[in-house]
Amino acid sequence: MSRAEEREEADCVCSVGMKFTWDINDPKLPQVTNGPTPDRHLMDSPLRHKAVRPFQEWTDGYVRFIYSAEDKNAQRHLSGWAMRNTNNHNCQILKKSCLGVVVCSRGCTLPDGSRLQLRPAICDKARQKQQKKLCPSCNATLELLPCRGHSGYPVTNFWRVDGKAIFFQAKGVHDHPRPESKSETEARRSSVKRRVSSPPFTPKRRLIETQALGPALLSCVDPSDRISFIEPNFPQHYPAFQSPEPYYNPHNALGDTPATLQKPANPRLYMGRPGYDFQGYLTSPSYPMTSDLCDPSNAPGSPAALQTIITTTTKVSYQPCPKPPAALPSYQSCPKPPAGLPSYQPCAPPKPPGLPVCSSLMDDPSSSSYSTEVKVTEESGGVIKSLSFQPEPLQTKTERADSYDYRYAYPNTYRYDDY
DNA sequence: CGATGCGGGGTGG
DNA sequence: CCACCCCGCATCG
Numbered sequence: 001m002s003r004a005e006e007r008e009e010a011d012c013v014c015s016v017g018m019k020f021t022w023d024i025n026d027p028k029l030p031q032v033t034n035g036p037t038p039d040r041h042l043m044d045s046p047l048r049h050k051a052v053r054p055f056q057e058w059t060d061g062y063v064r065f066i067y068s069a070e071d072k073n074a075q076r077h078l079s080g081w082a083m084r085n086t087n088n089h090n091c092q093i094l095k096k097s098c099l100g101v102v103v104c105s106r107g108c109t110l111p112d113g114s115r116l117q118l119r120p121a122i123c124d125k126a127r128q129k130q131q132k133k134l135c136p137s138c139n140a141t142l143e144l145l146p147c148r149g150h151s152g153y154p155v156t157n158f159w160r161v162d163g164k165a166i167f168f169q170a171k172g173v174h175d176h177p178r179p180e181s182k183s184e185t186e187a188r189r190s191s192v193k194r195r196v197s198s199p200p201f202t203p204k205r206r207l208i209e210t211q212a213l214g215p216a217l218l219s220c221v222d223p224s225d226r227i228s229f230i231e232p233n234f235p236q237h238y239p240a241f242q243s244p245e246p247y248y249n250p251h252n253a254l255g256d257t258p259a260t261l262q263k264p265a266n267p268r269l270y271m272g273r274p275g276y277d278f279q280g281y282l283t284s285p286s287y288p289m290t291s292d293l294c295d296p297s298n299a300p301g302s303p304a305a306l307q308t309i310i311t312t313t314t315k316v317s318y319q320p321c322p323k324p325p326a327a328l329p330s331y332q333s334c335p336k337p338p339a340g341l342p343s344y345q346p347c348a349p350p351k352p353p354g355l356p357v358c359s360s361l362m363d364d365p366s367s368s369s370y371s372t373e374v375k376v377t378e379e380s381g382g383v384i385k386s387l388s389f390q391p392e393p394l395q396t397k398t399e400r401a402d403s404y405d406y407r408y409a410y411p412n413t414y415r416y417d418d419y
Numbered sequence: 420c421g422a423t424g425c426g427g428g429g430t431g432g
Numbered sequence: 433c434c435a436c437c438c439c440g441c442a443t444c445g
Contacts, residue, residue, distance in 0.1 A: 087427085
């Protein structure tokens, strides 16, 4: 996607020519084009045609994407972050909230210099079990760093199928390191399984596997197995450097996700946890925050004000899962879709109560760059703005010192684009 | 075994 | 009312 196009997508111009954009709760969502390029002639319409984009595994910030209904990853509502289903009592919009990341309570450093960042099990039960395990590196207990990136609550992701597209909207900025991607976790799991099932201990092979999957994979291994991981010469690609993409391919048979479009996590996110710095992140390229609030009245870093705007969109202009019985005659009930189909698929003509007026959310500006720190600065000039209290990316490397209460230390980091 | 979805139900603002 | 959370149930790989 060209620079110009990126710009156009992030076109929340808060002025006379205000260009509205969609919100996951909108009664009517933009139509989607097949091609990658938006229809310029309809740019001024809230319902202007939009183009689908390649799947984004690691979304962050207040962003919105439109994927092709054929996109396998989108169909599965995947995310690199560990997201669990959250009941929002709306069968048309699937809501998921972030579980955070599991880390070593002692914050030890792995052989490769990185830190343990496990993917929290989605299943509650499994997660509890997971937390009882010990750090594969230092034997300390594991700890779940909850996500509080959305006004103190976990970052939420919303999915909605509409027409030929799958709409995705995220709210909040992850205030914790990335966990392993889902595919990595799965890979590790199967790897461990293989190992267990094959008696002959083969150090060589294990090392190879490890290198392929990254240090974080060391985690859930049996303590007895641990020693083999303390191998020197550990590849240093995890977590920050690796592109999630390679691991995603297994799920990406259709190849709708150009690896080149992947972007790493933003180092700034972690300022929220001063006690936990991640070298990997800090050295990784950054990308401009994907905030998309454009209402000047929110500017002054008032989480409260911000929340107002943000959460406003969480509610729906839709009927919560229409119940067949009395009431809503004009609505069909949400019939259970045939196996395989998400039940939140549109099942009734959308009802438009309150039109979510320009939710002041602009369209996924995040996609605007997969560049490096420097480049970001260039591009963002005048567009991406940080709140005054927000330190520069690299300054976020708060020394973790000894204190470990990195949880409630700072408010969320917000960013506003396109004032 | 878990990942996912669904949806009933409780809670606090 | 709304946004969140918890929990159990069911399906599926």
